[in-house]
Amino acid sequence: MNPGAKTEITVQGIAASQGIAYGQIFVYLQSDVEVPAYQVQPEKRVDEIARFDHALVVTRQQISKIKHEVEKNIGPKEAAIFDAHLMVLEDEALIGETIREFESSGCNIETCFQKISSRYVQAFAEIDDEYLRERTGDLRDVAQRVLQNLLGQAENSLGRLADKRIVVASDISPSDSASIDRSAALALVTDTGSKTSHAVIVARSMKVPAVVALRDLTKRVTNGDWAVVDGYDGLVILHPSESTLFRYGKIEERKKSFEARLLEASREPAVTLDGVAVALMANIEKVEEVARVKACSAEGVGLFRTEYLFLNSARIPTEQEQFLAYKTVAEAVAPHPVIIRTLDLGGDKPMAGNAGLFPKENNPFMGFRAIRFCLEHPDIFKDQLRAILMAGAHGKVRLMYPMISGSEELARANALLAECRSELQARGQAFDENMPVGAMIEIPSAAATADLLAKECAFFSIGTNDLIQYLLAIDRVNDRIAHLYEPTHPAVIRTLAYVVEQAHKQGVPVGVCGEMAGDPVFVPLLLGLGLDSLSMAPAWLPAVKYLVRAMTLADARALAAEALTLASPKEIYSRCDAFYRARVRVE
Numbered sequence: 001m002n003p004g005a006k007t008e009i010t011v012q013g014i015a016a017s018q019g020i021a022y023g024q025i026f027v028y029l030q031s032d033v034e035v036p037a038y039q040v041q042p043e044k045r046v047d048e049i050a051r052f053d054h055a056l057v058v059t060r061q062q063i064s065k066i067k068h069e070v071e072k073n074i075g076p077k078e079a080a081i082f083d084a085h086l087m088v089l090e091d092e093a094l095i096g097e098t099i100r101e102f103e104s105s106g107c108n109i110e111t112c113f114q115k116i117s118s119r120y121v122q123a124f125a126e127i128d129d130e131y132l133r134e135r136t137g138d139l140r141d142v143a144q145r146v147l148q149n150l151l152g153q154a155e156n157s158l159g160r161l162a163d164k165r166i167v168v169a170s171d172i173s174p175s176d177s178a179s180i181d182r183s184a185a186l187a188l189v190t191d192t193g194s195k196t197s198h199a200v201i202v203a204r205s206m207k208v209p210a211v212v213a214l215r216d217l218t219k220r221v222t223n224g225d226w227a228v229v230d231g232y233d234g235l236v237i238l239h240p241s242e243s244t245l246f247r248y249g250k251i252e253e254r255k256k257s258f259e260a261r262l263l264e265a266s267r268e269p270a271v272t273l274d275g276v277a278v279a280l281m282a283n284i285e286k287v288e289e290v291a292r293v294k295a296c297s298a299e300g301v302g303l304f305r306t307e308y309l310f311l312n313s314a315r316i317p318t319e320q321e322q323f324l325a326y327k328t329v330a331e332a333v334a335p336h337p338v339i340i341r342t343l344d345l346g347g348d349k350p351m352a353g354n355a356g357l358f359p360k361e362n363n364p365f366m367g368f369r370a371i372r373f374c375l376e377h378p379d380i381f382k383d384q385l386r387a388i389l390m391a392g393a394h395g396k397v398r399l400m401y402p403m404i405s406g407s408e409e410l411a412r413a414n415a416l417l418a419e420c421r422s423e424l425q426a427r428g429q430a431f432d433e434n435m436p437v438g439a440m441i442e443i444p445s446a447a448a449t450a451d452l453l454a455k456e457c458a459f460f461s462i463g464t465n466d467l468i469q470y471l472l473a474i475d476r477v478n479d480r481i482a483h484l485y486e487p488t489h490p491a492v493i494r495t496l497a498y499v500v501e502q503a504h505k506q507g508v509p510v511g512v513c514g515e516m517a518g519d520p521v522f523v524p525l526l527l528g529l530g531l532d533s534l535s536m537a538p539a540w541l542p543a544v545k546y547l548v549r550a551m552t553l554a555d556a557r558a559l560a561a562e563a564l565t566l567a568s569p570k571e572i573y574s575r576c577d578a579f580y581r582a583r584v585r586v587e
């Protein structure tokens, strides 16, 4: 194919993960299939039922094939889940009711099947039996597959890309992003989203370029179109011309040689030119990522987002399963510490197939998420707390609560933790009795009461992704207002300074684990404000370390002191940018 055959089109979005990709597009259709509704002529009704039968047969063949592949590549236990999927297809009630609905309404079979299967999904989600409730996800998956076959839509899955592709989607949910085929996604590009949506965080951790907020791009492209994704400037160039490809080839070469220099620096200690050591740690979402923590010479894991263990699974992982995951990470990073954050499900990270646990909300980011969910589900929470305490016997583990809003909530969480300690003691189980316990500071009320929280915490970690969204009232995943999401807003800087001041008065160290910590432009400001450690996606650590080694803490303090006197977020940003550019040159 000649990539230059069509006219080149440049679409501007928001740069979300650095890097350049060139390749063919795969349009990822969201799992909720759009079903047209129409009446079927009486003489076509027999054919309509035959069409339904055919779709069921094709679906069965697809699932059997996947089952076979999983069995061969992973194992029989994992393949067994597809038996449950096959059983859905044999379900007489579901199939029979669909046909009865069709006979009485005369509506096309997709509409009837969607109506009946959604009713089943809803009923399963509300059942008071955990095993049956867990089948909701299976049912939903199979129903989507049948609908796709009925509508003649090609099967698509982010977890099984046929080839290396640029993934274009209207949005990517956290569970979709958790299952992305990391070896085949060249870049992620979405119509909606912002720099801190979770799909973008995953893209950054995969070191895959990402551009978001491209509005209606999914409607302007088709599978197989060629494109360049520029994750530095937030551009997607469709049908790139030869000269564009040449230009991007050059940019990529320069960036590659710069990255080689960064990688070299990352093996050196993170010490400023005036001799101050800075703790740089890594954020991880999955146990497997621990290898990257070591590869980038991070001083441990500053944020382990444990909810991904839950998002990747059709059911809630048991205490033992969680223990093994946490222990693996703790052992791998020892003697460095791992900060295990308790569950932050809900918000934009609901658990698929558990609609009963996460009812739909109008305002999910201000709703039933994280510690709020855990305190209302003490059984789920305590399984996790015990698993973390037990992992403490195998490495340097610290426990951290997300979304703490004040000291009463912290006390309630700590009371459950105390119960867990007694239970483990009664079992005679080995665990870390003195595990340091900290809180994320990511809600303004926590920041304002930092002095009170510091009394009960061994450390703080500031979640700037959420803190900024709540301080500035900017939904972090809403692309329409993404330009207003400003980490250098004076309110943000003053809040950071206040938290550090209050914590330090009581000898409590403060880190940052939001995306701000991994952006070299903001790093001097954070260090100048007195932050003790920074935790970021492993991919960003070399660039941050390079900068740390090229600056003095004294200069960073001066920058922060000046920033605290300025009123304009843009002006503060440009001071930070100038600081960075004066010390780091790409060429």
Ligand code: PEP
Binding pocket: 303, 305, 344, 442, 462, 463, 464, 465, 466, 467, 513, 514, 515
């Ligand atoms: C944050 O809010 O900054 C943070 C690190 O947590 P998450 O991005 O997982 O909400």
Ligand code: MG
Binding pocket: 402, 442, 463, 465, 466
């Ligand atoms: Mg957060």
